[in-house]
Amino acid sequence: MTAHTLAIDVGGVLYYDEPFDLAWLQGVWELSRADEPALTMDAFLRAMRTFYQDRTPGSPPPSLFPPNGTKSWQRVRARWTSLVQPIPGAVDALTGLAGTYEVCVVANQPPECLAALRTLGIERQVRLVALDSLVGYAKPDPRLFTWALDQLGWKPDHTVVVGDRLDHDAIPALALGCSAAIVSVDDGWSAPSGVAPEIVTAYRDLRGRRDHTRGQSTGYWALATLGDLSDVLQAFDRDQHGPRGDRKVHP
Numbered sequence: 241m242t243a244h245t246l247a248i249d250v251g252g253v254l255y256y257d258e259p260f261d262l263a264w265l266q267g268v269w270e271l272s273r274a275d276e277p278a279l280t281m282d283a284f285l286r287a288m289r290t291f292y293q294d295r296t297p298g299s300p301p302p303s304l305f306p307p308n309g310t311k312s313w314q315r316v317r318a319r320w321t322s323l324v325q326p327i328p329g330a331v332d333a334l335t336g337l338a339g340t341y342e343v344c345v346v347a348n349q350p351p352e353c354l355a356a357l358r359t360l361g362i363e364r365q366v367r368l369v370a371l372d373s374l375v376g377y378a379k380p381d382p383r384l385f386t387w388a389l390d391q392l393g394w395k396p397d398h399t400v401v402v403g404d405r406l407d408h409d410a411i412p413a414l415a416l417g418c419s420a421a422i423v424s425v426d427d428g429w430s431a432p433s434g435v436a437p438e439i440v441t442a443y444r445d446l447r448g449r450r451d452h453t454r455g456q457s458t459g460y461w462a463l464a465t466l467g468d469l470s471d472v473l474q475a476f477d478r479d480q481h482g483p484r485g486d487r488k489v490h491p
Contacts, residue, residue: 244342248344264309271305293446427444
């Protein structure tokens with residue numbers, strides 16, 4: 241397989257997810273405390289831990305202090321671009337990849353992601369931006385990938401899906417006949433201004449327990465950053481067309 245086309249995720253690959261989560265949690269806390277002045281931080285943190293620990297990958301999230309979870313999410317969406325923290329080197333890496341390969345974006349993101357990609361200079365470098373909020377299918381449903389490939393006329397066996405989760409990215413991509421690469425970035429994000437330290441500490445602990453990049457499958461490339469993908473693909477293509485060597489990697 242020679243990779244000619246790339247379908248790249250956004251959260252966890254191009255910019256950090258965590259600032260949005262934390263801004264949302266802080267908003268839920270403030271709204272809930274306004275409704276219920278007796279609510280303690282300890283009680284809120286217990287509910288927060290239950291919320292994250294009870295979530296089933298691929299299922300809709302349960303409510304957290306409804307309707308304040310929805311109200312807080314609306315506030316986060318209103319300030320989406322200001323919360324964006326690009327992963328170091330990721331935008332430059334995408335620019336380099338777009339100079340060699342055809343690239344699209346396939347992601348579970350709200351419509352406000354389009355403005356963020358435009359601000360980062362990414363939108364003009366990709367062939368298509370397919371967001372679940374606009375297309376109507378959400379990962380891990382493979383129909384989101386299929387929709388994007390159909391729009392572009394791309395073949396699965398010539399496409400590499402790049403994401404940060406096995407369940408949302410690698411597994412559906414491999415099932416479609418695509419190759420897959422999973423990025424595991426560092427914790428270089430910062431909490432948005434105004435988030436309670438107790439919420440940040442509890443969230444970091446929960447993030448440490450929820451690693452969606454680990455699994456039994458070995459059918460994907462494991463990358464530290466998006467910047468590693470170019471070298472991996474070049475080595476793979478070189479070995480596919482030349483003598484079998486030690487650098488060959490099976491996606």
